Amino acid sequence: MAVDVRTMHLILLGAPGAGKGTQASYLREQWGLVHISTGDILRAEVREGTALGLEAKGYMESGALVPDDLIIRMMEERLGKLGAETGYVLDGFPRTVAQAEALQAMLERIGHTLNAVVNIDVADPELIRRLTGRRVCPNCNAVYHIDTMKPKVDGICDVCGSALIQRKDDQIEAITNRLAVYKSQTQPLIDFYQTRGLLVVIDGTIGVAQVGEKIRTALCGEVN
Ligand code: AP5
Numbered sequence: 001m002a003v004d005v006r007t008m009h010l011i012l013l014g015a016p017g018a019g020k021g022t023q024a025s026y027l028r029e030q031w032g033l034v035h036i037s038t039g040d041i042l043r044a045e046v047r048e049g050t051a052l053g054l055e056a057k058g059y060m061e062s063g064a065l066v067p068d069d070l071i072i073r074m075m076e077e078r079l080g081k082l083g084a085e086t087g088y089v090l091d092g093f094p095r096t097v098a099q100a101e102a103l104q105a106m107l108e109r110i111g112h113t114l115n116a117v118v119n120i121d122v123a124d125p126e127l128i129r130r131l132t133g134r135r136v137c138p139n140c141n142a143v144y145h146i147d148t149m150k151p152k153v154d155g156i157c158d159v160c161g162s163a164l165i166q167r168k169d170d171q172i173e174a175i176t177n178r179l180a181v182y183k184s185q186t187q188p189l190i191d192f193y194q195t196r197g198l199l200v201v202i203d204g205t206i207g208v209a210q211v212g213e214k215i216r217t218a219l220c221g222e223v224n
Helices: 020-031 038-048 051-062 068-080 097-110 124-132 172-186 188-194 208-223
Strands: 009-014 034-037 088-091 116-121 134-136 143-145 199-203
Touching: 009 020, 009 188, 020 034, 020 088, 020 116, 020 143, 020 208, 034 038, 034 068, 038 051, 038 068, 038 088, 051 068, 051 172, 068 097, 097 188, 116 188, 116 208, 124 134, 124 172, 172 188, 188 199, 199 208
Parallel strands: 009 088, 009 116, 034 088, 116 199
Antiparallel strands: 134 143
8 A cells, every 4th residue: 555655754864964954854745754853853952051951062062873772761752752644854853773672662662663874975075075064043943054055144044033053062072073983883774674665765965955856756755
């Protein structure tokens, strides 16, 4: 039976800067999928000074992963609120094999089926170029780049008019650490999902709209 794209449950995998957040926004706009970004949730917790935010801050600023138990609890709470008919795209979760196993158990418990895992593939030099030039909106989480995705007015978010900022973990030292952490802890998920027949690999080095189009074609070709 064909699956309605609006009810799909997707994971976006990829290194820091591969374009997960950018493509998740595209899928939200195109298909109305709920965008669940662990990075955005954690940054909001840090801004609000919650207990979770205070615990997560140091890990995030240095480019390390926040401990699995905190992330798994946070995501159990978030996913548990969604009905099986709500389509969503997970951006930044899971990031370790332990998180992927916990997600599998969570989905079984709440009766959701994972439709696909999209791995956005980009090499390190381009990732570094993207991350060092990225600017973000601290209010609505819109993402820009100083060379390739400029806002209409310099330094101001097109969507909500807030002043754009550079993330603390977009400094080169934290970026180097994030890329190393990605290789050791998150890259193993490519095999994890490949063996489960869920992996789709997309070249992330082409333009934003073209990457989105490739994701759409890959998913609709398989499930629609
Ligand atoms: P998180 O916010 O998830 O960071 P990340 O995975 O490092 O990913 P990024 O947000 O940096 O990159 P992205 O792939 O979304 O790229 P984007 O679309 O912005 O996590 C931050 C921290 O939180 C972690 O380091 C960790 O501490 C903690 N954390 C989060 N989740 C966790 C978890 N599950 N477990 C433990 N800890 C966790 O694009 C990047 C730039 O490239 C932008 O400027 C964009 O304009 C540009 N761009 C995008 N696509 C293209 C394209 N096709 N062509 C040209 N430019 C492009």
